[in-house]
Amino acid sequence: MSDTATSAAKQPGYDYKHLIKPGSTNEQKISALMNHSRAGGLIQAFVMEGLRIYSQEVVDNKDALREQLGPRSFINPEAWIACAEDTLSALGVSIPEKQTEHDA
Numbered sequence: 001m002s003d004t005a006t007s008a009a010k011q012p013g014y015d016y017k018h019l020i021k022p023g024s025t026n027e028q029k030i031s032a033l034m035n036h037s038r039a040g041g042l043i044q045a046f047v048m049e050g051l052r053i054y055s056q057e058v059v060d061n062k063d064a065l066r067e068q069l070g071p072r073s074f075i076n077p078e079a080w081i082a083c084a085e086d087t088l089s090a091l092g093v094s095i096p097e098k099q100t101e102h103d104a
Helices: 003-010 026-035 042-060 062-069 077-090
Strands: none
Touching: 026 042, 042 062, 042 077, 062 077
16 A cells, blocks of 8 residues: 555545535445545455455355345345345356255
8 A cells, every 4th residue: 555545544534525415326425435535446446345245145145135034025035136146247256056945
């Protein structure tokens, strides 16, 4: 990390108020974060790795997620799993075909 990035990383959280206005979309928030972090371009690796880790956890624990959310959940478990699979696919992570109780 450069001296500038190191000193910036030691400061309290970056103030995004001038970039992220009330009513901003999620896309606008992510864009501001990815392009204006006090850690520079490292934030991009951080965000992408976070997406990969969470998505992989969802895919690896499909049955537990289905049980946790249940049939009356506001979030459809199959749609949530599909989001995780789509994210992994977009990141170039292969998803092994693993049969779950639901798929049997």
